[in-house]
Amino acid sequence: MDVMRIIGVAFITAVTAAILKPNKPEMSFAVTVTGIIVILMFLVDSLQNTLKVFSTIASVTGVENGLLKILLKIVGVGYITEFGAGVLNDFGSHSVADKVVLCGKVTIVMLSLPVIESLLQLVGGFLKLV
Numbered sequence: 001m002d003v004m005r006i007i008g009v010a011f012i013t014a015v016t017a018a019i020l021k022p023n024k025p026e027m028s029f030a031v032t033v034t035g036i037i038v039i040l041m042f043l044v045d046s047l048q049n050t051l052k053v054f055s056t057i058a059s060v061t062g063v064e065n066g067l068l069k070i071l072l073k074i075v076g077v078g079y080i081t082e083f084g085a086g087v088l089n090d091f092g093s094h095s096v097a098d099k100v101v102l103c104g105k106v107t108i109v110m111l112s113l114p115v116i117e118s119l120l121q122l123v124g125g126f127l128k129l130v
Contacts, residue, residue: 002042009038029091036087067115074111077104 013035021028051072058068081104088097 002046006039006042009035009042013038032090067118070111070115074108077107077111080104081107 013032017028017032017035020031054068054072058065081101085097085100085104088094088100
């Protein structure tokens with residue numbers, strides 16, 4: 001199971017970093033970053049399968065491909081923002097993490113504007129019919 005491998009790598013990374021932190025904090029940081037990279041590499045295959053499913057859904061339903069791309073970008077920005085803020089919090093940079101979260105939220109709003117615009121045009125078209 002991929003989840004079990006990810007959890008195993010996460011625990012090994014956390015324990016190793018905790019052991020190294022008192023004597024060699026720079027090595028603790030390197031171990032943490034390496035563990036994060038390994039975990040992200042496990043996700044690449046799953047992410048490719050997920051994108052294939054979204055592509056199939058778009059072709060079957062006839063949803064505009066551009067809107068699907070925007071949706072995926074929004075989800076990606078949310079995950080990356082949460083991940084980045086979590087890493088910053090782990091290293092004690094809480095104020096920087098808060099700013100990353102704020103920037104992520106603003107980016108999501110900016111990315112969602114075309115979707116909101118399309119929705120308002122659709123509603124406006126329905127209102128003209130009535």
